[in-house]
Amino acid sequence: xxxxxxxxxDLDSIGFGIVQMLKQEGKIEIVIQSQYCDDAYLKFLKxxxxxxxxxxxxxxxxxxxxxxxxxxxxxxELIKILKLKQPNxxxxxxxxxxxxxxxxxxxxxxxxxxxxxxxxxxLKNLTQAIKDVQTGKTYxxxxxxxxxxxKEVFEIEDYDVNLLIHLSNGLTQEQIAIHFRQNSIIPSSxxxxxxxxxxxxxxxxxxxxxxLVANAKDLGLI
Amino acid sequence: xxxxxxxxxDLDSIGFGIVQMLKQEGKIEIVIQSQYCDDAYLKFLKxxxxxxxxxxxxxxxxxxxxxxxxxxxxxxELIKILKLKQPNxxxxxxxxxxxxxxxxxxxxxxxxxxxxxxxxxxLKNLTQAIKDVQTGKTYxxxxxxxxxxxKEVFEIEDYDVNLLIHLSNGLTQEQIAIHFRQNSIIPSSxxxxxxxxxxxxxxxxxxxxxxLVANAKDLGLI
DNA sequence: ACCTTCCTTACGGGTAGCCGTAAGCACTAA
DNA sequence: TTAGTGCTTACGGCTACCCGTAAGGAAGGT
Numbered sequence: 001x002x003x004x005x006x007x008x009x010d011l012d013s014i015g016f017g018i019v020q021m022l023k024q025e026g027k028i029e030i031v032i033q034s035q036y037c038d039d040a041y042l043k044f045l046k047x048x049x050x051x052x053x054x055x056x057x058x059x060x061x062x063x064x065x066x067x068x069x070x071x072x073x074x075x076x077e078l079i080k081i082l083k084l085k086q087p088n089x090x091x092x093x094x095x096x097x098x099x100x101x102x103x104x105x106x107x108x109x110x111x112x113x114x115x116x117x118x119x120x121x122x123l124k125n126l127t128q129a130i131k132d133v134q135t136g137k138t139y140x141x142x143x144x145x146x147x148x149x150x151k152e153v154f155e156i157e158d159y160d161v162n163l164l165i166h167l168s169n170g171l172t173q174e175q176i177a178i179h180f181r182q183n184s185i186i187p188s189s190x191x192x193x194x195x196x197x198x199x200x201x202x203x204x205x206x207x208x209x210x211x212l213v214a215n216a217k218d219l220g221l222i
Numbered sequence: 223x224x225x226x227x228x229x230x231x232d233l234d235s236i237g238f239g240i241v242q243m244l245k246q247e248g249k250i251e252i253v254i255q256s257q258y259c260d261d262a263y264l265k266f267l268k269x270x271x272x273x274x275x276x277x278x279x280x281x282x283x284x285x286x287x288x289x290x291x292x293x294x295x296x297x298x299e300l301i302k303i304l305k306l307k308q309p310n311x312x313x314x315x316x317x318x319x320x321x322x323x324x325x326x327x328x329x330x331x332x333x334x335x336x337x338x339x340x341x342x343x344x345l346k347n348l349t350q351a352i353k354d355v356q357t358g359k360t361y362x363x364x365x366x367x368x369x370x371x372x373k374e375v376f377e378i379e380d381y382d383v384n385l386l387i388h389l390s391n392g393l394t395q396e397q398i399a400i401h402f403r404q405n406s407i408i409p410s411s412x413x414x415x416x417x418x419x420x421x422x423x424x425x426x427x428x429x430x431x432x433x434l435v436a437n438a439k440d441l442g443l444i
Numbered sequence: 445a446c447c448t449t450c451c452t453t454a455c456g457g458g459t460a461g462c463c464g465t466a467a468g469c470a471c472t473a474a
Numbered sequence: 475t476t477a478g479t480g481c482t483t484a485c486g487g488c489t490a491c492c493c494g495t496a497a498g499g500a501a502g503g504t
Contacts, residue, residue: 417478419492
């Protein structure tokens with residue numbers, strides 16, 4: 001049974017909802033809440049130092065920037081750091097993000113013990129996830145299970161994403177080639193860039209460059 | 223003082239958070255919750271029929287589709303219908319949407335009595351909004367106030383949005399022209415389409431068509 | 445009627461992108 | 475060494491797009 005849980009969630013309505021729910025369930029002794037990744041990190045260190053470490057962290061993925069700039073920008077970054085400090089820590093992500101392309105790396109790299117999509121029944125799924133993780137299992141939201149077995153490995157590398165970003169910023173292929181050459185990114189020739197874009201158009205089923213960038217944005221690639 | 227409030231919010235964690243908060247405040251007698259626009263509409267009609275109508279509706283803007291298809295797709299649609307049924311109804315939108323281009327029409331058309339952005343302090347703002355609306359005022363989230371006075375009227379019409387959507391779907395200007403001609407949308411010539419796109423590129427500060435579509439997507443125009 | 449203005453449309457020259465072909469180069473296996 | 479493979483690069487023809495110019499037409503004012 002988890003004793004001490006850290007909730008990291010920027011939106012107060014959701015954080016409040018989770019905390020209230022956990023309190024009503026009444027199974028977890030200490031529930032601490034934080035609205036900033038950096039603040040969560042400090043609370044985590046403090047707890048370790050006081051010899052009262054957390055045994056579960058539930059975090060959102062993306063956090064709005066505000067006047068307090070945060071050094072840690074996202075939930076997966078935060079968890080990566082926390083796991084380094086305390087490898088036996090259990091971690092859950094609770095996020096509206098439902099694009100599998102964003103979620104898959106988190107699961108495959110065994111960064112997290114569960115991924116719950118914030119949905120109509122997200123809270124219910126979250127309580128189930130907590131139970132599963134307690135018994136050593138991994139929890140994946142039911143919406144995602146259908147994707148888990150398909151491997152259709154989108155062979156999209158950082159290079160491709162980089163290329164698409166430059167394209168979406170209005171650079172011509174020529175300009176991208178020059179930029180790549182200046183920054184020693186290979187391949188850098190216009191010809192190779194064309195070739196890459198062709199492959200991407202095939203993979204993302206795009207008719208032309210505009211369509212390609214639009215699809216990449218919809219998928220959350222860029 | 224509001225007696226009966228309807229909360230329309232698909233994500234259970236948020237709906238739960240709002241309801242718990244209102245209960246703790248203890249100023250509203252009846253709080254009813256719904257996770258679907260269609261269901262909310264039915265509950266609303268039922269309340270009218272029973273002569274116990276709602277006097278405030280707090281709704282999200284966008285709702286995830288799920289196995290139950292909903293006829294009413296968004297919070298603003300819902301509110302539009304409810305206001306027809308009961309013109310004195312007070313309405314608030316509570317949403318993560320913070321792009322002013324999406325929010326402005328709701329405010330300008332006097333569709334809503336307040337807009338609260340779900341943020342770190344969204345719940346606090348929501349309670350303030352409820353108070354303001356009770357006294358006949360309109361509430362706008364502080365994040366938006368800076369934009370309210372600027373009018374820099376983006377002269378972007380449905381025609382332009384339509385055009386951008388076709389473009390983002392990979393149609394060539396030629397194909398769009400043919401489509402427009404077939405559907406009696408004017409102007410329909412390639413030349414006019416080029417001219418429109420030029421104007422849009424100026425307004426959205428885009429270097430080329432790819433950049434234009436990317437910017438339009440970021441702004442939430444398409 | 446005539447002119448002005450605004451919008452739509454047409455056309456033509458220059459440019460970026462698309463597509464196929466092929467040369468250059470590194471690495472591997474026979 | 476030689477042949478084969480895979481990746482990068484170069485080039486040329488074709489298409490789509492970009493941009494300026496100008497003709498045609500509708501609406502409104504004098």
